[in-house]
Amino acid sequence: MRSVIIHYHLFKNAGSTIDGILSRHFSDAEHGHIEGEHPWSTVSPSDLLAFVTAHGELRAVSSHQARLPLPQDRGINFLPILFLRHPLDRFASVYEFERRQSVDSTSPSVAIARSGGLREFAEWTVSRDATAVCRNFQVIHLAGLQGDMRHARATHDDYIRALCVLAGLPFFGLVEAFDESLAIMRTALKPVISELQSQFVIENSSPRRSGSLEERVAKIENELGTPLFRELTEVNALDMLLYETARRKFRTLVSQFSANTTGELAA
Template sequence: MKHLILHFHLFKNGGTSLDAILKSQFPGSWVTKEFDGLAAKRAAQLKDWLLANQDATVFSSHTAWMPVPQIPGVNIIPLVFVRHPIDRIASAYSFERKLNNPSNYGAQLAQRVDFRQYVLERLADKADRQCRNFQTRRLSDAVISQAPERERALRAVQTLPFVGVVESYERSMRLLEVVLQPHFPWFRAQVVRANQSDGREKSLDARLAQVRAALGDEVYDTLMGENADDLAVHAAAWQQLDARILPSSDERSDPADDAPALSLPAPAGTLFRQLLEQVLERNPGANKKLVAKVARDTLESLREALASAELGRSRYAPLGVFTVAERAGKPGTVSEAAKHRQITLQLTDTERP
Protein backbone atom coordinates (compact mmCIF):
# COMPACT_ATOMS: atom_id res chain seq x y z
CA MET A 1 0.00 0.00 0.00
CA LYS A 2 1.36 3.39 -0.99
CA HIS A 3 0.90 6.23 1.52
CA LEU A 4 0.43 9.87 0.48
CA ILE A 5 -0.01 13.03 2.57
CA LEU A 6 -2.51 15.60 1.33
CA HIS A 7 -2.44 19.02 3.01
CA PHE A 8 -5.62 21.03 2.51
CA HIS A 9 -3.98 24.40 3.19
CA LEU A 10 -6.78 26.69 4.36
CA PHE A 11 -5.89 30.36 3.98
CA LYS A 12 -4.26 31.86 7.11
CA ASN A 13 -4.56 28.68 9.17
CA GLY A 14 -0.93 27.99 9.97
CA GLY A 15 -0.41 26.03 6.76
CA THR A 16 2.83 27.70 5.74
CA SER A 17 4.46 26.48 8.93
CA LEU A 18 3.10 22.98 8.37
CA ASP A 19 4.40 22.99 4.80
CA ALA A 20 7.85 23.98 6.06
CA ILE A 21 7.85 20.94 8.36
CA LEU A 22 6.65 18.62 5.63
CA LYS A 23 9.22 19.90 3.13
CA SER A 24 12.02 19.39 5.63
CA GLN A 25 10.87 15.84 6.44
CA PHE A 26 10.18 14.83 2.83
CA PRO A 27 12.93 16.57 0.82
CA GLY A 28 12.27 16.40 -2.89
CA SER A 29 8.89 14.71 -2.36
CA TRP A 30 6.75 17.78 -1.55
CA VAL A 31 4.72 19.35 -4.37
CA THR A 32 2.11 22.06 -4.56
CA LYS A 33 -0.51 23.24 -7.03
CA GLU A 34 -3.57 25.51 -7.15
CA PHE A 35 -6.89 24.80 -8.88
CA ASP A 36 -9.67 26.75 -10.59
CA GLY A 37 -13.34 26.13 -11.17
CA LEU A 38 -16.25 24.74 -9.21
CA ALA A 39 -15.85 22.28 -6.35
CA ALA A 40 -16.67 19.18 -8.43
CA LYS A 41 -14.13 20.19 -11.08
CA ARG A 42 -11.46 20.83 -8.47
CA ALA A 43 -12.05 17.44 -6.88
CA ALA A 44 -11.47 15.74 -10.23
CA GLN A 45 -8.37 17.87 -10.87
CA LEU A 46 -7.02 16.91 -7.46
CA LYS A 47 -7.25 13.20 -8.19
CA ASP A 48 -5.55 13.67 -11.57
CA TRP A 49 -2.76 15.65 -9.89
CA LEU A 50 -2.10 12.89 -7.36
CA LEU A 51 -1.98 10.26 -10.09
CA ALA A 52 0.32 12.35 -12.28
CA ASN A 53 3.00 12.80 -9.58
CA GLN A 54 4.07 9.25 -8.82
CA ASP A 55 7.36 10.31 -7.22
CA ALA A 56 5.79 12.75 -4.75
CA THR A 57 4.70 11.85 -1.22
CA VAL A 58 3.35 15.16 0.11
CA PHE A 59 0.82 17.28 -1.76
CA SER A 60 -0.24 20.75 -0.58
CA SER A 61 -2.79 23.16 -2.00
CA HIS A 62 -4.86 26.16 -0.87
CA THR A 63 -7.51 25.40 -3.46
CA ALA A 64 -7.75 21.61 -3.50
CA TRP A 65 -11.33 20.64 -2.72
CA MET A 66 -12.56 17.80 -0.57
CA PRO A 67 -13.61 14.98 -0.40
CA VAL A 68 -10.36 13.09 -0.14
CA PRO A 69 -9.84 11.23 -3.44
CA GLN A 70 -10.19 7.46 -3.50
CA ILE A 71 -7.39 5.72 -5.42
CA PRO A 72 -7.00 1.91 -5.37
CA GLY A 73 -3.85 0.80 -3.59
CA VAL A 74 -3.20 4.28 -2.15
CA ASN A 75 -3.78 5.44 1.42
CA ILE A 76 -4.25 9.21 1.34
CA ILE A 77 -3.74 10.94 4.70
CA PRO A 78 -5.49 14.33 4.72
CA LEU A 79 -4.18 17.15 6.92
CA VAL A 80 -6.09 20.34 7.74
CA PHE A 81 -5.91 23.06 10.39
CA VAL A 82 -8.71 25.18 11.84
CA ARG A 83 -8.48 28.52 13.64
CA HIS A 84 -10.71 30.91 15.54
CA PRO A 85 -12.63 32.45 12.63
CA ILE A 86 -12.48 36.09 13.75
CA ASP A 87 -8.75 35.91 14.33
CA ARG A 88 -8.34 34.22 10.94
CA ILE A 89 -10.26 37.01 9.19
CA ALA A 90 -8.13 39.69 10.85
CA SER A 91 -4.99 37.84 9.83
CA ALA A 92 -6.24 37.50 6.26
CA TYR A 93 -6.89 41.25 6.05
CA SER A 94 -3.41 42.03 7.38
CA PHE A 95 -1.85 39.63 4.88
CA GLU A 96 -3.86 40.94 1.92
CA ARG A 97 -2.96 44.54 2.79
CA LYS A 98 0.63 43.63 1.86
CA LEU A 99 -0.07 41.21 -0.99
CA ASN A 100 1.23 42.37 -4.37
CA ASN A 101 -1.37 40.79 -6.63
CA PRO A 102 -3.50 43.18 -8.69
CA SER A 103 -5.79 40.34 -9.82
CA ASN A 104 -6.65 39.27 -6.24
CA TYR A 105 -10.00 40.72 -5.11
CA GLY A 106 -9.21 40.43 -1.41
CA ALA A 107 -5.87 42.19 -1.81
CA GLN A 108 -7.41 44.98 -3.89
CA LEU A 109 -10.15 45.50 -1.32
CA ALA A 110 -7.84 45.34 1.72
CA GLN A 111 -5.51 47.91 0.19
CA ARG A 112 -8.40 50.24 -0.61
CA VAL A 113 -10.43 50.26 2.62
CA ASP A 114 -9.99 49.87 6.37
CA PHE A 115 -10.70 46.63 8.21
CA ARG A 116 -14.26 47.54 9.15
CA GLN A 117 -15.22 48.33 5.57
CA TYR A 118 -13.40 45.23 4.33
CA VAL A 119 -15.58 43.06 6.56
CA LEU A 120 -18.78 44.89 5.63
CA GLU A 121 -18.15 44.61 1.88
CA ARG A 122 -17.28 40.93 2.06
CA LEU A 123 -20.32 40.17 4.17
CA ALA A 124 -22.54 42.11 1.74
CA ASP A 125 -21.74 39.57 -0.99
CA LYS A 126 -23.65 36.45 0.05
CA ALA A 127 -21.57 34.30 -2.30
CA ASP A 128 -18.30 35.44 -0.67
CA ARG A 129 -17.34 32.98 2.08
CA GLN A 130 -14.06 34.58 3.12
CA CYS A 131 -15.70 36.27 6.14
CA ARG A 132 -18.64 33.90 6.53
CA ASN A 133 -18.07 30.35 7.83
CA PHE A 134 -15.12 29.85 5.48
CA GLN A 135 -13.77 26.81 7.30
CA THR A 136 -17.18 25.17 7.61
CA ARG A 137 -17.64 25.45 3.86
CA ARG A 138 -14.28 23.87 3.11
CA LEU A 139 -14.62 21.03 5.62
CA SER A 140 -18.24 20.20 4.77
CA ASP A 141 -17.31 18.63 1.42
CA ALA A 142 -15.27 15.98 3.24
CA VAL A 143 -18.55 14.25 4.09
CA ILE A 144 -20.79 13.22 1.21
CA SER A 145 -24.38 13.43 2.39
CA GLN A 146 -27.51 15.57 2.18
CA ALA A 147 -27.03 16.87 5.72
CA PRO A 148 -26.68 20.62 6.35
CA GLU A 149 -23.27 22.16 5.81
CA ARG A 150 -22.55 22.67 9.51
CA GLU A 151 -23.43 19.08 10.38
CA ARG A 152 -21.17 17.75 7.64
CA ALA A 153 -18.29 19.96 8.74
CA LEU A 154 -18.63 18.81 12.35
CA ARG A 155 -18.70 15.23 11.14
CA ALA A 156 -15.50 15.88 9.19
CA VAL A 157 -13.80 17.09 12.38
CA GLN A 158 -14.75 13.79 14.02
CA THR A 159 -13.72 11.51 11.16
CA LEU A 160 -10.68 13.05 9.47
CA PRO A 161 -7.44 11.57 10.86
CA PHE A 162 -5.84 14.97 11.47
CA VAL A 163 -7.53 18.28 12.22
CA GLY A 164 -5.01 20.57 13.88
CA VAL A 165 -5.84 23.63 15.96
CA VAL A 166 -3.80 26.74 15.27
CA GLU A 167 -4.14 27.93 18.88
CA SER A 168 -2.49 24.72 20.11
CA TYR A 169 0.09 24.22 17.41
CA GLU A 170 2.74 22.28 19.29
CA ARG A 171 0.18 19.78 20.58
CA SER A 172 -1.21 19.52 17.06
CA MET A 173 2.28 18.60 15.94
CA ARG A 174 2.32 15.78 18.47
CA LEU A 175 -0.94 14.55 17.00
CA LEU A 176 0.60 14.80 13.54
CA GLU A 177 3.37 12.44 14.66
CA VAL A 178 0.77 10.00 16.00
CA VAL A 179 -1.01 10.06 12.63
CA LEU A 180 2.04 9.85 10.36
CA GLN A 181 4.57 7.71 12.22
CA PRO A 182 2.74 4.39 11.64
CA HIS A 183 3.42 4.97 7.92
CA PHE A 184 6.60 7.08 8.16
CA PRO A 185 8.36 5.92 11.38
CA TRP A 186 11.17 8.45 11.03
CA PHE A 187 8.83 11.45 10.85
CA ARG A 188 9.42 14.18 13.46
CA ALA A 189 7.31 17.34 13.61
CA GLN A 190 9.71 20.07 14.65
CA VAL A 191 7.73 23.27 15.10
CA VAL A 192 8.58 25.85 12.45
CA ARG A 193 7.19 29.37 12.65
CA ALA A 194 6.55 30.83 9.21
CA ASN A 195 4.42 33.54 7.61
CA GLN A 196 3.67 35.25 10.93
CA SER A 197 2.34 38.78 11.14
CA ASP A 198 4.65 41.23 12.88
CA GLY A 199 3.35 43.30 15.77
CA ARG A 200 0.35 41.17 16.59
CA GLU A 201 -0.79 40.66 20.15
CA LYS A 202 0.37 37.42 21.75
CA SER A 203 -2.90 36.19 23.22
CA LEU A 204 -6.08 35.36 21.34
CA ASP A 205 -8.18 37.38 23.78
CA ALA A 206 -6.02 40.45 23.19
CA ARG A 207 -6.27 40.07 19.41
CA LEU A 208 -10.03 39.64 19.54
CA ALA A 209 -10.26 42.78 21.69
CA GLN A 210 -8.31 44.62 18.99
CA VAL A 211 -10.71 43.34 16.34
CA ARG A 212 -13.71 44.51 18.37
CA ALA A 213 -12.13 47.94 18.79
CA ALA A 214 -11.44 48.18 15.04
CA LEU A 215 -14.91 47.02 13.97
CA GLY A 216 -17.09 48.46 16.71
CA ASP A 217 -19.47 46.39 18.78
CA GLU A 218 -22.26 46.17 16.20
CA VAL A 219 -20.09 44.96 13.28
CA TYR A 220 -18.10 42.68 15.57
CA ASP A 221 -21.25 41.02 16.87
CA THR A 222 -22.55 40.68 13.32
CA LEU A 223 -19.30 39.04 12.25
CA MET A 224 -19.47 36.64 15.17
CA GLY A 225 -23.01 35.70 14.20
CA GLU A 226 -22.07 35.17 10.57
CA ASN A 227 -19.35 32.77 11.74
CA ALA A 228 -21.34 30.77 14.27
CA ASP A 229 -20.74 27.55 12.35
CA ASP A 230 -16.99 28.17 12.18
CA LEU A 231 -16.95 28.82 15.92
CA ALA A 232 -18.67 25.47 16.47
CA VAL A 233 -16.20 23.70 14.16
CA HIS A 234 -13.25 25.33 15.93
CA ALA A 235 -14.57 24.30 19.35
CA ALA A 236 -15.21 20.74 18.14
CA ALA A 237 -11.68 20.47 16.73
CA TRP A 238 -10.23 21.64 20.02
CA GLN A 239 -12.34 19.12 21.89
CA GLN A 240 -11.05 16.36 19.60
CA LEU A 241 -7.47 17.47 20.18
CA ASP A 242 -8.01 17.48 23.94
CA ALA A 243 -9.40 13.96 23.71
CA ARG A 244 -6.45 12.63 21.73
CA ILE A 245 -3.37 14.51 22.95
CA LEU A 246 -2.55 15.52 26.52
CA PRO A 247 -1.31 19.12 26.90
CA SER A 248 2.21 19.32 28.30
CA SER A 249 3.06 21.64 31.16
CA ASP A 250 5.35 23.70 28.95
CA GLU A 251 3.07 23.84 25.93
CA ARG A 252 3.36 27.05 24.04
CA SER A 253 1.08 28.10 21.27
CA ASP A 254 1.50 27.95 17.59
CA PRO A 255 2.71 30.29 14.94
CA ALA A 256 -0.51 32.26 15.25
CA ASP A 257 -1.48 32.59 18.86
CA ASP A 258 -1.70 31.37 22.43
CA ALA A 259 -4.38 29.06 23.75
CA PRO A 260 -7.00 30.86 25.83
CA ALA A 261 -5.74 31.13 29.38
CA LEU A 262 -7.76 30.06 32.37
CA SER A 263 -8.85 32.98 34.52
CA LEU A 264 -9.43 31.31 37.85
CA PRO A 265 -8.87 32.87 41.28
CA ALA A 266 -5.36 32.43 42.65
CA PRO A 267 -4.01 30.16 43.94
CA ALA A 268 -6.67 27.81 42.60
CA GLY A 269 -6.13 29.05 39.06
CA THR A 270 -2.53 27.84 38.85
CA LEU A 271 -3.39 24.43 40.23
CA PHE A 272 -6.44 24.02 38.04
CA ARG A 273 -4.32 24.88 35.03
CA GLN A 274 -1.84 22.21 36.05
CA LEU A 275 -4.69 19.77 36.45
CA LEU A 276 -6.06 20.74 33.07
CA GLU A 277 -2.69 19.96 31.55
CA GLN A 278 -2.45 16.59 33.26
CA VAL A 279 -5.90 15.03 33.33
CA LEU A 280 -5.54 12.05 31.08
CA GLU A 281 -9.09 10.96 30.81
CA ARG A 282 -9.50 13.39 27.92
CA ASN A 283 -7.29 10.93 26.02
CA PRO A 284 -9.32 7.72 25.65
CA GLY A 285 -6.13 5.69 25.25
CA ALA A 286 -4.56 6.96 28.45
CA ASN A 287 -2.94 4.66 30.97
CA LYS A 288 -5.50 4.44 33.77
CA LYS A 289 -2.88 3.80 36.45
CA LEU A 290 -1.09 6.96 35.36
CA VAL A 291 -4.39 8.84 35.55
CA ALA A 292 -4.81 7.73 39.17
CA LYS A 293 -1.22 8.67 40.00
CA VAL A 294 -1.59 12.14 38.53
CA ALA A 295 -4.81 12.61 40.48
CA ARG A 296 -3.26 11.49 43.77
CA ASP A 297 -0.22 13.71 43.25
CA THR A 298 -2.31 16.83 42.74
CA LEU A 299 -5.25 16.39 45.09
CA GLU A 300 -3.57 17.46 48.32
CA SER A 301 -2.48 20.85 47.00
CA LEU A 302 -5.75 21.11 45.13
CA ARG A 303 -7.72 20.75 48.36
CA GLU A 304 -5.70 23.58 49.89
CA ALA A 305 -6.33 25.74 46.84
CA LEU A 306 -10.02 25.07 47.03
CA ALA A 307 -10.06 26.13 50.65
CA SER A 308 -8.22 29.32 49.75
CA ALA A 309 -10.76 29.95 46.99
CA GLU A 310 -13.54 29.52 49.58
CA LEU A 311 -15.02 26.53 47.81
CA GLY A 312 -14.98 24.48 50.99
CA ARG A 313 -12.72 21.77 52.37
CA SER A 314 -13.34 18.10 51.79
CA ARG A 315 -11.68 14.86 50.80
CA TYR A 316 -11.71 14.01 47.13
CA ALA A 317 -11.32 10.67 45.42
CA PRO A 318 -8.43 10.21 42.94
CA LEU A 319 -10.80 9.61 40.04
CA GLY A 320 -9.89 9.82 36.38
CA VAL A 321 -12.52 12.50 35.74
CA PHE A 322 -12.60 15.88 37.44
CA THR A 323 -15.34 18.46 37.41
CA VAL A 324 -15.47 21.70 39.36
CA ALA A 325 -18.11 21.01 42.01
CA GLU A 326 -20.48 23.41 43.73
CA ARG A 327 -20.06 23.16 47.49
CA ALA A 328 -21.73 25.10 50.29
CA GLY A 329 -23.60 27.18 47.75
CA LYS A 330 -20.39 28.35 46.12
CA PRO A 331 -20.43 28.14 42.31
CA GLY A 332 -17.76 26.31 40.36
CA THR A 333 -15.03 28.36 38.76
CA VAL A 334 -14.63 27.01 35.26
CA SER A 335 -13.75 30.05 33.18
CA GLU A 336 -15.23 31.02 29.84
CA ALA A 337 -11.91 30.02 28.25
CA ALA A 338 -12.26 26.51 29.61
CA LYS A 339 -15.83 26.33 28.34
CA HIS A 340 -14.60 27.49 24.95
CA ARG A 341 -12.21 24.54 24.93
CA GLN A 342 -15.09 22.29 25.98
CA ILE A 343 -13.02 20.84 28.80
CA THR A 344 -14.79 19.80 31.98
CA LEU A 345 -12.98 19.44 35.27
CA GLN A 346 -14.72 17.57 38.07
CA LEU A 347 -13.87 17.38 41.75
CA THR A 348 -16.14 14.68 43.08
CA ASP A 349 -16.95 15.08 46.76
CA THR A 350 -16.34 11.76 48.52
CA GLU A 351 -16.50 12.95 52.11
CA ARG A 352 -17.00 10.01 54.43
CA PRO A 353 -17.36 9.65 58.24
Protein backbone atom coordinates in the same frame (compact mmCIF):
# COMPACT_ATOMS: atom_id res chain seq x y z
CA MET B 1 0.42 -0.03 -0.36
CA ARG B 2 1.53 3.44 -1.37
CA SER B 3 0.83 6.15 1.23
CA VAL B 4 0.37 9.82 0.33
CA ILE B 5 -0.15 12.70 2.76
CA ILE B 6 -2.69 15.32 1.68
CA HIS B 7 -2.15 18.66 3.35
CA TYR B 8 -5.40 20.62 3.10
CA HIS B 9 -3.85 24.06 3.39
CA LEU B 10 -6.73 26.22 4.59
CA PHE B 11 -5.82 29.85 3.95
CA LYS B 12 -4.29 31.51 7.06
CA ASN B 13 -4.50 28.36 9.18
CA ALA B 14 -0.76 27.80 9.76
CA GLY B 15 -0.54 26.01 6.43
CA SER B 16 2.69 27.66 5.30
CA THR B 17 4.43 26.43 8.43
CA ILE B 18 3.18 22.86 7.82
CA ASP B 19 4.13 23.17 4.17
CA GLY B 20 7.65 24.14 5.25
CA ILE B 21 7.91 21.10 7.52
CA LEU B 22 6.86 18.80 4.68
CA SER B 23 9.22 20.49 2.22
CA ARG B 24 12.16 20.01 4.55
CA HIS B 25 11.27 16.36 5.14
CA PHE B 26 10.55 15.34 1.54
CA SER B 27 12.44 16.03 -1.67
CA ASP B 28 10.99 18.36 -4.30
CA ALA B 29 9.89 15.33 -6.32
CA GLU B 30 8.16 13.78 -3.31
CA HIS B 31 6.27 16.90 -2.16
CA GLY B 32 3.93 18.35 -4.77
CA HIS B 33 1.43 21.19 -4.96
CA ILE B 34 -1.80 21.50 -6.89
CA GLU B 35 -4.10 24.52 -7.21
CA GLY B 36 -6.92 25.63 -9.49
CA GLU B 37 -6.75 28.27 -12.18
CA HIS B 38 -8.00 31.16 -10.03
CA PRO B 39 -7.75 32.21 -6.35
CA TRP B 40 -11.44 31.30 -5.97
CA SER B 41 -11.19 27.89 -7.68
CA THR B 42 -11.50 24.50 -5.96
CA VAL B 43 -9.72 21.19 -6.58
CA SER B 44 -11.99 18.14 -6.38
CA PRO B 45 -11.03 14.75 -4.93
CA SER B 46 -11.00 13.34 -8.49
CA ASP B 47 -8.62 16.12 -9.61
CA LEU B 48 -6.39 15.32 -6.65
CA LEU B 49 -6.43 11.60 -7.39
CA ALA B 50 -5.50 12.21 -11.02
CA PHE B 51 -2.58 14.41 -9.93
CA VAL B 52 -1.26 11.83 -7.46
CA THR B 53 -1.73 8.97 -9.92
CA ALA B 54 0.17 10.88 -12.62
CA HIS B 55 3.11 11.53 -10.26
CA GLY B 56 4.05 8.19 -8.78
CA GLU B 57 6.94 9.59 -6.77
CA LEU B 58 4.74 11.83 -4.62
CA ARG B 59 4.57 11.12 -0.90
CA ALA B 60 2.91 14.38 0.13
CA VAL B 61 0.70 16.94 -1.63
CA SER B 62 -0.21 20.42 -0.39
CA SER B 63 -3.14 22.43 -1.72
CA HIS B 64 -5.07 25.53 -0.66
CA GLN B 65 -7.97 24.55 -2.87
CA ALA B 66 -8.26 20.76 -2.52
CA ARG B 67 -11.54 19.66 -1.01
CA LEU B 68 -12.51 16.70 1.09
CA PRO B 69 -13.49 13.88 1.14
CA LEU B 70 -10.19 12.11 0.62
CA PRO B 71 -9.70 10.56 -2.80
CA GLN B 72 -10.39 6.83 -2.93
CA ASP B 73 -8.06 4.34 -4.58
CA ARG B 74 -7.41 0.71 -3.74
CA GLY B 75 -3.68 1.12 -4.18
CA ILE B 76 -3.18 4.39 -2.28
CA ASN B 77 -3.59 5.15 1.42
CA PHE B 78 -4.37 8.87 1.69
CA LEU B 79 -3.59 10.59 5.02
CA PRO B 80 -5.05 14.07 5.67
CA ILE B 81 -3.45 17.01 7.46
CA LEU B 82 -5.81 19.86 8.29
CA PHE B 83 -5.76 22.75 10.78
CA LEU B 84 -8.68 24.85 12.02
CA ARG B 85 -8.63 28.29 13.63
CA HIS B 86 -10.86 30.63 15.63
CA PRO B 87 -12.85 32.39 12.85
CA LEU B 88 -12.46 35.95 14.14
CA ASP B 89 -8.77 35.58 14.84
CA ARG B 90 -8.45 34.17 11.35
CA PHE B 91 -10.38 37.16 9.93
CA ALA B 92 -7.79 39.60 11.27
CA SER B 93 -4.94 37.42 10.01
CA VAL B 94 -6.48 37.30 6.53
CA TYR B 95 -6.71 41.09 6.51
CA GLU B 96 -3.07 41.53 7.55
CA PHE B 97 -1.92 39.08 4.89
CA GLU B 98 -4.05 40.42 2.05
CA ARG B 99 -3.06 44.03 2.60
CA ARG B 100 0.59 43.05 1.96
CA GLN B 101 -0.13 41.39 -1.37
CA SER B 102 0.69 42.80 -4.80
CA VAL B 103 -1.56 45.46 -6.25
CA ASP B 104 -2.03 43.34 -9.37
CA SER B 105 -3.52 40.39 -7.44
CA THR B 106 -6.77 39.07 -8.92
CA SER B 107 -8.15 38.19 -5.47
CA PRO B 108 -11.09 40.50 -4.59
CA SER B 109 -10.17 40.54 -0.90
CA VAL B 110 -6.70 41.91 -1.67
CA ALA B 111 -8.12 45.04 -3.28
CA ILE B 112 -10.39 45.65 -0.28
CA ALA B 113 -7.65 45.05 2.29
CA ARG B 114 -5.18 47.30 0.46
CA SER B 115 -7.66 50.15 0.21
CA GLY B 116 -8.71 50.47 3.85
CA GLY B 117 -8.30 49.44 7.46
CA LEU B 118 -9.61 46.51 9.44
CA ARG B 119 -13.00 48.18 9.89
CA GLU B 120 -13.42 48.66 6.14
CA PHE B 121 -12.41 45.04 5.58
CA ALA B 122 -15.04 43.94 8.09
CA GLU B 123 -17.71 46.11 6.45
CA TRP B 124 -16.94 44.44 3.13
CA THR B 125 -16.93 40.98 4.76
CA VAL B 126 -20.46 41.38 6.09
CA SER B 127 -21.75 42.90 2.84
CA ARG B 128 -23.47 41.04 0.01
CA ASP B 129 -20.47 41.67 -2.26
CA ALA B 130 -17.96 39.75 -0.12
CA THR B 131 -16.37 36.47 -1.11
CA ALA B 132 -16.34 33.54 1.29
CA VAL B 133 -12.79 34.25 2.44
CA CYS B 134 -13.97 35.29 5.94
CA ARG B 135 -17.59 34.12 5.93
CA ASN B 136 -17.88 30.61 7.39
CA PHE B 137 -14.86 29.77 5.27
CA GLN B 138 -13.89 26.66 7.22
CA VAL B 139 -17.38 25.14 7.11
CA ILE B 140 -17.52 25.71 3.35
CA HIS B 141 -14.04 24.24 2.91
CA LEU B 142 -14.68 21.08 4.94
CA ALA B 143 -18.12 20.52 3.41
CA GLY B 144 -16.69 20.70 -0.10
CA LEU B 145 -20.12 21.23 -1.67
CA GLN B 146 -19.55 24.67 -3.23
CA GLY B 147 -17.13 25.29 -6.07
CA ASP B 148 -16.80 29.05 -6.55
CA MET B 149 -15.49 30.80 -3.43
CA ARG B 150 -16.44 34.22 -4.79
CA HIS B 151 -20.13 33.47 -4.26
CA ALA B 152 -20.19 30.58 -1.77
CA ARG B 153 -22.42 30.97 1.29
CA ALA B 154 -22.52 28.32 4.00
CA THR B 155 -25.82 26.54 4.53
CA HIS B 156 -27.07 24.26 7.28
CA ASP B 157 -26.31 21.30 4.99
CA ASP B 158 -22.73 22.54 4.65
CA TYR B 159 -22.44 22.71 8.43
CA ILE B 160 -23.79 19.20 8.98
CA ARG B 161 -21.48 17.80 6.31
CA ALA B 162 -18.50 19.68 7.80
CA LEU B 163 -19.24 18.14 11.20
CA CYS B 164 -19.34 14.67 9.62
CA VAL B 165 -16.05 15.29 7.84
CA LEU B 166 -14.46 16.53 11.05
CA ALA B 167 -15.68 13.46 12.93
CA GLY B 168 -14.13 11.20 10.30
CA LEU B 169 -10.66 12.74 10.33
CA PRO B 170 -8.00 10.59 12.03
CA PHE B 171 -6.20 13.80 12.99
CA PHE B 172 -6.62 17.55 12.81
CA GLY B 173 -4.85 20.45 14.47
CA LEU B 174 -5.76 23.81 15.96
CA VAL B 175 -3.69 26.88 15.17
CA GLU B 176 -4.16 28.05 18.76
CA ALA B 177 -2.63 24.79 20.03
CA PHE B 178 0.06 24.42 17.41
CA ASP B 179 2.72 22.66 19.49
CA GLU B 180 0.28 20.01 20.71
CA SER B 181 -1.14 19.68 17.21
CA LEU B 182 2.31 19.11 15.72
CA ALA B 183 3.09 16.45 18.32
CA ILE B 184 -0.14 14.61 17.52
CA MET B 185 0.53 14.95 13.80
CA ARG B 186 4.00 13.45 14.14
CA THR B 187 2.59 10.52 16.11
CA ALA B 188 -0.28 9.95 13.66
CA LEU B 189 2.06 9.95 10.66
CA LYS B 190 4.87 7.97 12.26
CA PRO B 191 3.83 4.59 10.79
CA VAL B 192 4.07 6.12 7.32
CA ILE B 193 7.03 8.50 7.41
CA SER B 194 8.92 7.21 10.46
CA GLU B 195 9.94 10.43 12.25
CA LEU B 196 8.72 13.83 11.10
CA GLN B 197 10.96 16.57 12.45
CA SER B 198 9.63 18.53 15.41
CA GLN B 199 11.55 21.73 14.63
CA PHE B 200 9.67 24.30 12.62
CA VAL B 201 9.78 27.93 11.54
CA ILE B 202 6.59 30.02 11.80
CA GLU B 203 5.98 31.21 8.25
CA ASN B 204 3.64 33.87 6.85
CA SER B 205 2.82 35.07 10.36
CA SER B 206 1.02 38.40 10.67
CA PRO B 207 3.12 41.22 12.09
CA ARG B 208 1.63 43.35 14.87
CA ARG B 209 -0.42 40.40 16.14
CA SER B 210 0.43 39.16 19.62
CA GLY B 211 -1.13 38.27 22.95
CA SER B 212 -3.56 35.51 23.82
CA LEU B 213 -6.49 34.53 21.61
CA GLU B 214 -8.89 36.26 23.98
CA GLU B 215 -6.83 39.45 23.86
CA ARG B 216 -6.70 39.41 20.07
CA VAL B 217 -10.46 38.91 19.75
CA ALA B 218 -11.09 41.70 22.27
CA LYS B 219 -8.80 43.96 20.25
CA ILE B 220 -10.80 43.20 17.10
CA GLU B 221 -14.05 44.11 18.85
CA ASN B 222 -12.53 47.32 20.19
CA GLU B 223 -11.34 48.34 16.72
CA LEU B 224 -14.59 47.46 14.93
CA GLY B 225 -17.05 48.55 17.57
CA THR B 226 -19.65 46.24 19.06
CA PRO B 227 -22.35 46.49 16.30
CA LEU B 228 -19.96 45.64 13.44
CA PHE B 229 -18.22 43.00 15.57
CA ARG B 230 -21.59 41.33 16.13
CA GLU B 231 -22.33 41.36 12.40
CA LEU B 232 -18.94 39.79 11.71
CA THR B 233 -19.64 37.13 14.31
CA GLU B 234 -23.07 36.45 12.79
CA VAL B 235 -21.70 35.85 9.28
CA ASN B 236 -19.30 33.36 10.88
CA ALA B 237 -21.83 31.71 13.18
CA LEU B 238 -21.47 28.27 11.58
CA ASP B 239 -17.69 28.52 11.68
CA MET B 240 -17.89 29.41 15.37
CA LEU B 241 -20.01 26.32 16.04
CA LEU B 242 -17.61 24.15 14.05
CA TYR B 243 -14.64 25.61 15.90
CA GLU B 244 -16.18 24.96 19.33
CA THR B 245 -16.88 21.35 18.34
CA ALA B 246 -13.33 21.02 17.02
CA ARG B 247 -11.88 22.44 20.21
CA ARG B 248 -13.72 19.88 22.36
CA LYS B 249 -12.77 17.03 20.03
CA PHE B 250 -9.15 18.21 20.02
CA ARG B 251 -8.90 17.84 23.80
CA THR B 252 -10.04 14.24 23.35
CA LEU B 253 -7.38 13.74 20.68
CA VAL B 254 -4.73 15.08 23.04
CA SER B 255 -5.82 12.66 25.75
CA GLN B 256 -5.87 9.70 23.37
CA PHE B 257 -2.45 10.38 21.91
CA SER B 258 -1.03 11.16 25.34
CA ALA B 259 -2.09 7.72 26.55
CA ASN B 260 -0.23 6.09 23.63
CA THR B 261 3.01 8.06 23.76
CA THR B 262 5.75 8.49 26.34
CA GLY B 263 6.43 12.07 27.26
CA GLU B 264 5.66 13.54 23.83
CA LEU B 265 2.37 15.18 24.75
CA ALA B 266 1.16 16.86 27.89
CA ALA B 267 -2.13 15.48 29.09
